[in-house]
Amino acid sequence: MTFGINDGLLEGNVKVGGAARFQLCNADTDGETGMCVRKGLCGDKKSGSGVAYGEVLGDCDFKDQSQQFLECCKVVSTCGDHNSALISYYQNPNYPDTERDDLACNVKISIRKKVCQLRVDLLDFELPSPNYGGICDSQNNMAVMAPSKPRGLFGRGNSKLCGLNTGSHFYIDVNAGDSIQFIATLSGTAAVPLSRAKLAYASSSAYKWNIKLTQIECDSDHWYYEDLKAPSGCLQFYTEAFGTIQSFNFDGSSVMAPNQDYGICIRDEGNNPGSRTCSITLRSQNFGMMVGKDDFPACAQGSEIVNLALQRECCLARDSAYLGIVGGQSDPRYTDLTASRRYWCGAEMGSTGQISSRHEPYYIKVHSGSFDKADVERVEKKYQPIGFQVDYKIDTGIC
DSSP: OBOOTTSHHHHTOEEETTEEEOOEESTTOGGGOEEEEETTSSOSSOOSSSBOEEEEEEEEEEEOTTSOEEEEEEEEEOTTOEEOOSEEEEEOTTTTSOBOSOEEEEEEEEOOTTEEEEEEEEEEEEOOOOOTTSOOOTTSEEEEEOTTOTTOSSBTTBOEEOSBOTTOEEEEEOOTTOEEEEEEEEOSOSOEEOOOSTTOOOEESOBEEEEEEEEEETTOOOHHHHHHOOOTTOSEEEOSSEEEEEOTTOOSSSOOOSSEEEEEEEOTTTTOTTSOEEEEEEEEEEEEBOOOGGGTTTTSSSOOOEETTTTEETTOSTTOEEEEEEEEEEOSSOTTOEEEEEEEOBSSSTTTSEEEEOOSSEEEEEEEOSOOHHHHHHHTTTOOOOEEEEEEEEEESOO
8 A cells, every 4th residue: 555645644643542643663763763553554565656655563552542553654765756754764776775777766755734854864875986076976976955955955056965974864944845855866887885994995886775754843842853853053963972973975085075064063961961061072083174275285284273374264265174163172292281273174183183162052063165176186195185074972070
């Protein structure tokens, strides 16, 4: 059985205890989150009608008004489908298996009433790498089209993903009635990297993806959606007390994409709302942010704060890239001495690869300028502009 756009499952309303409620199942499992529906509504076959279909994951542990147990239904979309489910998944046709043929595959998500955010979790995402200049190839990418960001979701003119993005996520501001499209274009012949290890060049042409799509009502008092809701201005929102942030398409060797401009927010309470938050510590695993022509080589090392030639802060050239957060840079010789700086670029994240910030809320600006292949060749004399992979930790206790 397939489900129409206004079908009971996709609308998400189930009568339980005399009230219409959104009943989640497997909420603690990112890859298998569903909605509880009456038995028989969730078909496990696809008829090719162009709408989403459901996979029965098992029984829910409560009953509807007629005392019938409900079943857990996971909504899945693939090429040519559309749906308006609160929670759904967009997968390549043979997922979890990979694809090797050329493929054009799009999905349309219709935004429901009262919804103002769409959270996109890239649970599994392995596509061909960007080209030498950090640009996703026109025949090997996934474009995300959203009415709220007509000029680019990740920055001006930048709405495409490629390479490795498993584990990443982002938010899209939406309004009721919006149509969000995910358009994948694959040649089946380009190389897909096999590892995020530094300088890992092994690859294959097999690609796949599995994307979780969650519509969030911003006035919802449901714990699940309330926990996911991102603050205004955040393309990414991390809620755990520690974790890893990284640039999109990061694989340890490909060049970071130009023309990016977005914010990363980290919940300052971490996992313990009752504790006192003192600061956030950032420690780089991999770091290589483009230094523009006017900043090169004065700021290429990464520990320089001021471009003495231009008498201004480093990292601010038109074609530079940086992480923006006010933090302390330790003196490598005298650990009790620190200098405050706002922009971090070059071959290393500061003098030691670790910074601390006490400025709340914890917001990190990601910016990459309008650089090209010639700029990449110039910078490669010093380092590889691969983007960033940074561990973070919320510091609590006695401040």
